[in-house]
Amino acid sequence: MKIPPFLKKGDTVAIVCTARKFFPEDAKPAIELLESWGLKVKLGKTIGLDSCQLGGTDQERAADFQSQLDDDNIKAIWCARGGYGTVRIIDQLDFTKFVNHPKWVMGFSDVTVLHSHIHTLGVATLHTIMPFTVPKAPEEVKATLKAALFGEKLAYQIPAKSHDIQGKARGILVGGNISILYSLLGSKSSIDTRGKILFIEDLDEYLYHIDRMMYNLKRNGYFDQVKGIIVGSMTDMHDNEIPFGQNEVQIITAIAQSYNIPIVFEFPAGHQRDNRTLILGSLVDFEVNSTNVILRFY
Structure with a gap:
């Protein structure tokens, strides 16, 4: 099983929608959290899109996720929230480059689609809080995400x-x-x-x-x-x-x-x-x- 490279200060984390919609103002707590750890943040093009329940059409969500997978400057992809919708895009994604150059994919709930699919490819992922849940997460819970991302023993x-x-x-x-x-x-x-x-x-x-x-x-x-x-x-x-x-x-x-x-x-x-x-x-x-x-x- 491949373990993606752990993060270091100055690395960039992308926040994207794979399922339900999520807006820039809602991302502020997550952005502040990552920046407090010395990380940079890139909001994907799906943040702010509104397609019924979803953060953009299937094509928009797939394209955004694919862009982050293929961008060498992105060291981790944080799914904004769960709900439903990730299964609608999983077969549109090309993980060829990702398998050779893995990065952390993070989230829980509906993100289990990604966890499971990526596991079949032999790459580890993080089951963890998401930007949507950051405001209610206790500090000790946030600390477990930081520890995992930076390679501290859990x-x-x-x-x-x-x-x-x-x-x-x-x-x-x-x-x-x-x-x-x-x-x-x-x-x-x-x-x-x-x-x-x-x-x-x-x-x-x-x-x-x-x-x-x-x-x-x-x-x-x-x-x-x-x-x-x-x-x-x-x-x-x-x-x-x-x-x-x-x-x-x-x-x-x-x-x-x-x-x-x-x-x-x-x-x-x-x-x-x-x-x-x-x-x-x-x-x-x-x-x-x-x-x-x-x-x-x-």
């Missing part, structure tokens, strides 16, 4: 919970938003989880749909050789008038526990304020014991 330790499943594993970290992972099944952007540590999270889903997605991932072999599962925030889950009968922890546990792998729930990453940066594509040590959960990046 390691997280959180208290274990009674419903976590204990164990140790080492492997490449992959994953993202479970709805997106589910939607990519059968496509060339679907990730290979064999021997990997799988991270999943989601927002605003019905419990029965979490169950359906988990079963479909299982039937597609996602868990057959996976070495561990990290479940981030499952935020604002919904139930039907007739209750499903299981919450998200019970749903995932019922399907995944038979694989005898470590599983942690409520890891601080995903659709919540405490959305810590994960280096997808990095080798990690993952341990769940009776006291703590430890995730260490290499």
